[in-house]
Amino acid sequence: MPGSSAVTNADPILVSLIEDDRQCAAMLTKALTGESSFRLLASYRTAEEALIDLPQRPPHVALVDLHLPGMGGIECIAELSAKLPEVAFVVLTALPDDESLFRALRSGAVGYMLKTTEVDSVIDAVRVARSGGSPMSRGIARKVVRYFHEPRPNADNALDKLSAREREVLESLANGLRYKEIAEVLKVSEDTVRTYVRRTYQKLQVTSRTEAVVKLLRR
Numbered sequence: 001m002p003g004s005s006a007v008t009n010a011d012p013i014l015v016s017l018i019e020d021d022r023q024c025a026a027m028l029t030k031a032l033t034g035e036s037s038f039r040l041l042a043s044y045r046t047a048e049e050a051l052i053d054l055p056q057r058p059p060h061v062a063l064v065d066l067h068l069p070g071m072g073g074i075e076c077i078a079e080l081s082a083k084l085p086e087v088a089f090v091v092l093t094a095l096p097d098d099e100s101l102f103r104a105l106r107s108g109a110v111g112y113m114l115k116t117t118e119v120d121s122v123i124d125a126v127r128v129a130r131s132g133g134s135p136m137s138r139g140i141a142r143k144v145v146r147y148f149h150e151p152r153p154n155a156d157n158a159l160d161k162l163s164a165r166e167r168e169v170l171e172s173l174a175n176g177l178r179y180k181e182i183a184e185v186l187k188v189s190e191d192t193v194r195t196y197v198r199r200t201y202q203k204l205q206v207t208s209r210t211e212a213v214v215k216l217l218r219r
Helices: 022-033 047-056 073-083 098-107 119-130 138-149 164-174 179-186 190-204 209-218
Strands: 013-018 038-044 061-065 088-093 111-114
Touching (some): 013 022, 013 119, 022 119, 038 047, 047 073, 061 073, 073 088, 073 098, 088 119, 098 209, 190 209
Parallel strands (some): 013 061
16 A cells, blocks of 8 residues: 555544554554544554444544454444444455445445555545545445346335435435534434434334435335
């Protein structure tokens, strides 16, 4: 992973790492601390450490290795995203496979990057995730596209159970809006948005933004 170029922003993107590979963590730390547009809040070597400390100082974006000692990255993302829906979790992995890819997305990850990707691209992925996008390495994106091209029998009609406002919130989530932005558009409080999101998840029988958006896109 070669180094990245500096970009200056008034409000830095807060980032945390959950990575046990010292070399990978060191390269990402150097890249993130070398730019004024980022602020590295913490670097954790285990999921257990992150579960304790990260909720106390949540970042905007968390880069998470899938293969951690003890609890794995997917389980870690699932627990943290349930508590911190505003945090964008981006997977870092050396060994991509379809099962891990879709399990990670179902757990709440918004992006999926390979460790073979140049560090510039990983840093760009942080920016994309912060802006509400879903960054993915090229080969990973192709896997996702192929998945949606596969025929799906018995289309899910759970969306018909949503109220007009719940559907509006879901479409806003699909467009990458954060809770605060949805609240401003709908002229309601963030707590009200959270209530709509919780009801939507219950009706769709999902546990994350990604799963809910997938159901909307399959319609």
